[in-house]
Amino acid sequence: MTGAPTSPVVFADFVAGDRAVLTRVAVRLQTEGVELSLPDEQMLIWPWADVRAEPDQADTETLVISRSGDRLSRLYLRDKTLQSQLRARAPRLGKRDRVITFPKLMAWAGGAVVSVAAIIFVLVPMMAAQLAVMLPPEGEKALGDTTFEQIRMALDETGLVGTPICDAPAGTAAMQAMYDKLNPASDLPYDVQIHILDHDMVNAFALPGGRVVFFRGLIEQAENAEEIAAVLAHEIGHVVNRDPTRDALRSAGSLGVLGLLFGDFAGGTIALFLANQLINASYSQSAEAAADVYAHELLDKAGVSPAALGTMFERLLAEHGDAEGIVAHFMSHPQMGKRIAAAQDAVVEGRSYGAVLEPEAWRSLQTVCQNGAAVQPDTNLPDKKAWPDGD
Structure with missing residues (x-):
């Protein structure tokens, strides 16, 4: 039961919060707080300690108040006398409620981080593994073709024609003879295309759709053809297991999630990032181990010592150290x-x-790279905008 009123009745507009409808209510100030008489004869009391003023209102002639804990309800007071009395009576009128406590905010933030991590490191890899098997070979080839041209352009300092493809006839014939000697055709989901780029990077990697890329620097570092054959067999192992496609889908999925959160992960940024990922391709430990095992078996069947896969790494480690100078x-x-x-x-x-x-x-x-000819991009490749570039 309320005490004796301390102000006359004044009419004001009230929004209950459940719907955007103004209701005319009778308002008077009581000892306990602000009393609201609704048309349905319902009586509300907003205790003085709970009355809050809503800031930044366009109508400076109206005092808009709410009740702490009920952030949706609003009372619009236009009577200047009542406004003055209310300002004098409400001790926390200008205070702002902390709707979310700091511990709760940190708990929510932690939960969000865990959720994003679960999506990126668990859900996206699982979906990528499934999609890599389901994706048609034509789609993989289109993805690999487009990414190959992106990599050529990214490595070309001029940015005009792309890094040259080494195409000396005798050298390309030698690489083809090496591939024929390994003879992996029965294991492949699609044909393999081998390219050698005229760049001093010590590297080789596989792209979606069966493209295997060597750099001139790797061939120059090799002491014999068997070491190049071993690297080729390893990359073919990735092609057989569709590791490049799986990794491309995983990277694209992860970037998509991050793009939704932070923005600026669309278009050219994704293309350049994924091209860089492919150049520095690093698959999971299980994928690398499987590609190594496949290479050992392929080399052995071809009459080439599987030890060649390790001798090049061993020599480069001894020459350059554990991390310095090696791609x-x-x-x-x-x-x-x-x-x-x-x-x-x-x-x-x-x-x-x-x-x-x-x-x-x-x-x-x-x-193979000493003929000086640079092969121009294949104009028959699909439009670069048709597929996202990826690792």
């Missing part, structure tokens, strides 16, 4: 020592291994 494609793979040991263990005792190329063919492969 991330090699150094980012974990447990390099175990990979080298596994290649040596894959050698079948007592079996005779031979050369993968004749000496003349190996010399031709080493000089």
Whole structure:
């Protein structure tokens, strides 16, 4: 029961909050707080300590008040006398409620971080693995073709024609002869296309759709054709297992999630980021181990020592150290020592291994980039806007 009124009745507009409808109510100030008499004879009391003024109102002639804990209800007071009395009686009129406490805010933020991490590191990889199997080969090829041209342009300092493709006939014939010697055709989901880019980076990687890319720097670092054959067999292993497509879908999915959160992850930014990811391709430990095992078996069946997969890594590690000077494609793979040991263990005792190329063919492969011709982009490739670029 309220005490004696301390002000005369004044009419004001009231919004209950459940719907945007103004209701005319009778208002008077009581000892306990602001009394509102609604048309349905319902009586509300807003205690003085709970009365809050809503700031930044366009109508400066009207005092808009709300009740702490009920942020949707509004009372619009236009009577100047009542406004003055209310300002004098409400001790916390100008205070702002902390709607969300700091611990609660931190808990929500932590939950959001965990949710995003679960999406990026669990859900997206699972979906990428499923989609990599379901994606038609034509789609993978289109993705790989477009990404290949993006990589060429990204590595070209002029940004005009793209990094040249080495195409000396004798050298490309030697690479084809090496591929034919390995003979992986029965395992492949699509044909393999091998390209050598005229760049000093020590690297090789596979793209979606069966493209395998070598850099001139890797061929120059090799001591023999068997080391290049071992790297080729490893990259073919990635193609067989569709690792590039899976990684491209995972990267694109992760970027999509981050783009929704932070923006600025669309169009060219995604293309350049994913092209860089492919150049420095680093798949999961299980994917790398599977590609190594496939390479060991393919080399052995071709009469090439599986140890060749480890000798190049071993020499580069000794020459350049654990991380200095070696492209991330090699150094980012974990447990390099175990990979080298596994290649040596894959050698079948007592079996005779031979050369993968004749000496003349190996010399031709080493000089494949010395003809000076730059192959222009293939105009028959799909429009670069048709597929996102990815690793």
